[in-house]
Amino acid sequence: MASVVSGVTETMLGLTFSAAQGGQPWNELVWRAAVLPIPGARPLTVGLSSDQPGCVQLAAKMFQLEPGEVADDMLSDALCELVNMTAGLLKSNLKLEQALGLPRLVPSGQPPVPSPPPASNAVVLRADKVGLVLWVFEGIV
Amino acid sequence: MSVEKLASELEVVLTKRIQSDQLVLPTMPAVALQVQAILKDPDAGMKEVATALEKDPVLSARALRMATSAAFAAGGKKATLQEALARLGTKTIKGLLVEAAAQKLFVSKNPQINEQLKVLWEHSVAVGVMARDVLALTGAPESEGAYLAGLLHDVGKPVVATMLLELERQLTEVYQRNWIDSGEWLEVIAKVHRPVGVALAERWQLPPSIVACIKESQEYDKAERNSFANAVCFSNALAKKSGVYAGHVDAEDNDAIIMIGRSVIGISDDILRTLTKGLRERVSGLYD
Amino acid sequence: MPAILTVDDSRAVRTIVGKQVRELGFDVLEAEDGIQGLQVLSESSVDLVLLDVTMPNMDGPTMLQKMREGGNKTPVIMLTSESKRTIVAGAMKQGINDYILKPFKPEELRAKVLSVLQGEPGADSIGSDAAPAPTAAETAATVAPSSGPATTPAGGRFCDVLVVDDMENVHKKLRSMLPPHVSLNAYTSAAQALAACREKVFKVVLIDTEIPDVNSTVLAQQVRVLQPHAAILALSLRTANDAAGEVKDQGFDSVLFKPFRPETIDDFMQAYFDNQDFLQVEDNVLKMAPFTGKADRVDRFFRQLHAVYREALEKVAAACYDEVVLDLGSPPGEADKLAKFVIEVAERSKEFGMTLSLVGPEPARKAMAGFTETKELRFFPSVQEARAGG
Numbered sequence: 001m002a003s004v005v006s007g008v009t010e011t012m013l014g015l016t017f018s019a020a021q022g023g024q025p026w027n028e029l030v031w032r033a034a035v036l037p038i039p040g041a042r043p044l045t046v047g048l049s050s051d052q053p054g055c056v057q058l059a060a061k062m063f064q065l066e067p068g069e070v071a072d073d074m075l076s077d078a079l080c081e082l083v084n085m086t087a088g089l090l091k092s093n094l095k096l097e098q099a100l101g102l103p104r105l106v107p108s109g110q111p112p113v114p115s116p117p118p119a120s121n122a123v124v125l126r127a128d129k130v131g132l133v134l135w136v137f138e139g140i141v
Numbered sequence: 142m143s144v145e146k147l148a149s150e151l152e153v154v155l156t157k158r159i160q161s162d163q164l165v166l167p168t169m170p171a172v173a174l175q176v177q178a179i180l181k182d183p184d185a186g187m188k189e190v191a192t193a194l195e196k197d198p199v200l201s202a203r204a205l206r207m208a209t210s211a212a213f214a215a216g217g218k219k220a221t222l223q224e225a226l227a228r229l230g231t232k233t234i235k236g237l238l239v240e241a242a243a244q245k246l247f248v249s250k251n252p253q254i255n256e257q258l259k260v261l262w263e264h265s266v267a268v269g270v271m272a273r274d275v276l277a278l279t280g281a282p283e284s285e286g287a288y289l290a291g292l293l294h295d296v297g298k299p300v301v302a303t304m305l306l307e308l309e310r311q312l313t314e315v316y317q318r319n320w321i322d323s324g325e326w327l328e329v330i331a332k333v334h335r336p337v338g339v340a341l342a343e344r345w346q347l348p349p350s351i352v353a354c355i356k357e358s359q360e361y362d363k364a365e366r367n368s369f370a371n372a373v374c375f376s377n378a379l380a381k382k383s384g385v386y387a388g389h390v391d392a393e394d395n396d397a398i399i400m401i402g403r404s405v406i407g408i409s410d411d412i413l414r415t416l417t418k419g420l421r422e423r424v425s426g427l428y429d
Numbered sequence: 430m431p432a433i434l435t436v437d438d439s440r441a442v443r444t445i446v447g448k449q450v451r452e453l454g455f456d457v458l459e460a461e462d463g464i465q466g467l468q469v470l471s472e473s474s475v476d477l478v479l480l481d482v483t484m485p486n487m488d489g490p491t492m493l494q495k496m497r498e499g500g501n502k503t504p505v506i507m508l509t510s511e512s513k514r515t516i517v518a519g520a521m522k523q524g525i526n527d528y529i530l531k532p533f534k535p536e537e538l539r540a541k542v543l544s545v546l547q548g549e550p551g552a553d554s555i556g557s558d559a560a561p562a563p564t565a566a567e568t569a570a571t572v573a574p575s576s577g578p579a580t581t582p583a584g585g586r587f588c589d590v591l592v593v594d595d596m597e598n599v600h601k602k603l604r605s606m607l608p609p610h611v612s613l614n615a616y617t618s619a620a621q622a623l624a625a626c627r628e629k630v631f632k633v634v635l636i637d638t639e640i641p642d643v644n645s646t647v648l649a650q651q652v653r654v655l656q657p658h659a660a661i662l663a664l665s666l667r668t669a670n671d672a673a674g675e676v677k678d679q680g681f682d683s684v685l686f687k688p689f690r691p692e693t694i695d696d697f698m699q700a701y702f703d704n705q706d707f708l709q710v711e712d713n714v715l716k717m718a719p720f721t722g723k724a725d726r727v728d729r730f731f732r733q734l735h736a737v738y739r740e741a742l743e744k745v746a747a748a749c750y751d752e753v754v755l756d757l758g759s760p761p762g763e764a765d766k767l768a769k770f771v772i773e774v775a776e777r778s779k780e781f782g783m784t785l786s787l788v789g790p791e792p793a794r795k796a797m798a799g800f801t802e803t804k805e806l807r808f809f810p811s812v813q814e815a816r817a818g819g
Contacts, residue, residue: 062441063441064448074441074444085531100483102485394514397517400527405530407534
């Protein structure tokens with residue numbers, strides 16, 4: 001999972017993620033989340049979230065701005081683009097012949113991330129000071 | 142029989158034989174197998190390796206030549222076989238054994254087929270050399286391994302060629318039927334060689350990264366941009382574009398593979414031109 | 430200013446692309462899908478399209494197809510996470526110029542944008558080095574089908590010099606000092622100059638380093654994109670500083686100092702127009718280029734003439750003329766060297782069965798009258814009179 005995200009972030013952001021050690025709780029990293037459905041024969045949902053400093057770092061690196069210059073819509077754009085590209089690589093890895101859906105933000109006021117069912121794959125990833133949660137659900141959330 | 146029909150029938154036969162483990166595949170030469178076994182033995186030293194390798198003068202000569210080449214030479218002193226092997230190291234010796242074993246497959250008693258196999262071998266060397274250089278230029282570690290991956294990406298072709306030759310002998314002797322021409326012959330081989338190559342690589346216990354190159358060298362792996370498979374896919378298309386290939390080339394398809402590969406691997410056009418410059422001259426005459 | 434259109438449904442990608450492209454000094458236009466993209470193309474002048482594949486409403490391949498069907502040959506770089514070779518091969522048939530796989534490094538984007546706008550051959554030149562006679566398979570492999578639409582400025586109209594300077598007097602002065610056969614287009618604003626760069630092909634572009642409200646370095650970069658083969662020179666006041674070194678650091682090829690002096694114009698001519706036709710052929714008239722240089726260039730001038738006159742005479746002879754006219758133009762003052770050249774041309778003309786007449790100013794007539802071998806040649810003050818007289 002870490003290598004899939006890093007496949008995107010190393011190229012675009014210069015960040016390499018690895019799985020956080022010691023079972024770090026994921027619910028601290030859900031300030032904002034974006035999900036992308038992959039409907040089809042093997043439906044999947046890929047989600048990505050981070051805390052506020054993490055979202056700012058990601059957006060600043062993606063748009064090559066100072067963290068203070070990042071606007072709120074850029075935080076969302078960066079997260080959506082990241083989940084889009086991550087899902088693309090995941091699809092390629094799993095050799096899925098299914099079209100990607102459009103990324104969308106989890107609406108504010110709702111639980112940011114549905115609790116991962118036991119069968120789902122959720123992993124906390126870290127690169128420098130940026131923490132991310134990446135999760136993949138079987139089915140469309 | 143049309144090329145398509147012959148290829149699809151051959152594919153069915155081959156798949157069945159591979160699945161039932163009944164496909165007769167060439168084995169590694171006995172000396173190479175013996176050396177490989179010694180290399181796996183933690184208690185064995187280079188002396189034992191040298192003793193085993195000496196039984197094959199061609200392999201010994203190759204090892205000596207490689208050890209005294211610019212990359213490995215240290216002072217120009219003439220080395221003994223044992224010293225040469227120590228200089229090369231275990232990994233390089235293993236590669237040398239596989240390369241020598243593979244090259245033996247690209248030899249046929251039939252002069253016409255031998256000529257085609259020669260071109261196939263030169264193509265394989267070109268792909269190996271470029272795959273290594275492509276990865277080295279992008280700063281990828283382990284670029285040396287890409288040479289062997291490129292060299293072996295078409296290793297199923299000579300095996301299928303031998304099978305076709307046998308089939309031809311049966312058809313012409315038993316049924317008095319005409320055989321296909323060399324162009325069609327290459328087309329049939331191109332359509333069915335991959336599963337045979339994979340089976341051979343597994344039989345020879347080659348690493349999975351090399352098996353992946355044989356299995357799939359037509360699409361890129363986006364997740365691992367500097368993989369051996371990507372370098373081989375790209376180099377294969379470059380060799381074809383440079384004319385170092387025997388067989389039909391779909392030029393539009395090949396150009397697309399190159400265009401995608403430039404971005405996937407991250408190679409500039411200047412480097413590309415350097416990679417392919419004089420490629421034909423570099424690989425011709427390597428078939429001895 | 431060259432404009433680039435980014436067509437992508439991802440606002441993040443459009444933002445990233447926009448930032449990179451603006452830093453290169455280009456204008457950026459945006460579209461969210463193929464429909465919007467076509468709309469922008471119909472309304473604005475665009476030099477390059479960066480096109481995604483998968484988009485809602487109209488995808489990239491469809492937009493590309495509609496562009497080409499409509500005769501729009503704007504260069505296109507496909508910028509996509511799609512890596513299927515069948516899709517890329519299909520787009521190549523429609524004439525895409527390059528391809529970038531997402532996620533991409535900003536430097537790859539910048540390099541490919543500049544490369545495509547400068548009309549570089551990309552991977553097409555692979556396999557073009559000399560090789561033994563190809564087999565049928567090789568022929569198939571080395572045929573490059575992927576040449577995209579031409580990126581050379583349209584129209585095929587060639588002009589020698591483009592000068593951009595807000596002072597019209599500079600244009601006039603330069604025009605008066607350049608030889609008449611050197612064509613010159615002059616503009617006072619960057620916008621006019623860039624428009625001309627889209628229409629014509631220039632050999633040398635001169636850019637004033639002090640145009641009001643224009644960063645001449647950025648303008649030079651934009652001109653270089655549109656005129657990849659032109660030499661781009663800064664027009665600068667002569668200062669005590671190392672102006673030549675400074676302008677090279679800013680991306681200019683060299684500098685031409687103001688105010689213009691005959692010797693600097695002479696150096697300029699030698700550096701950039703040395704291969705100009707020293708002897709132009711029009712019907713049966715051989716027109717010598719005017720000599721504009723210093724005395725130490727006279728020998729070089731005649732060496733060039735001696736090297737090219739035979740071929741020029743052959744052209745006239747091949748057109749079955751009995752008469753050939755040599756227009757001396759404004760020759761150097763060294764009469765002996767001019768006479769030597771004229772004698773050679775006369776002798777060679779005779780070998781072709783043609784008689785030689787001369788055209789030139791009065792001093793040249795007097796000079797030719799002073800030599801036995803040339804005094805008998807017919808001499809006219811103008812080409813029209815020579816033709817009438819012949």
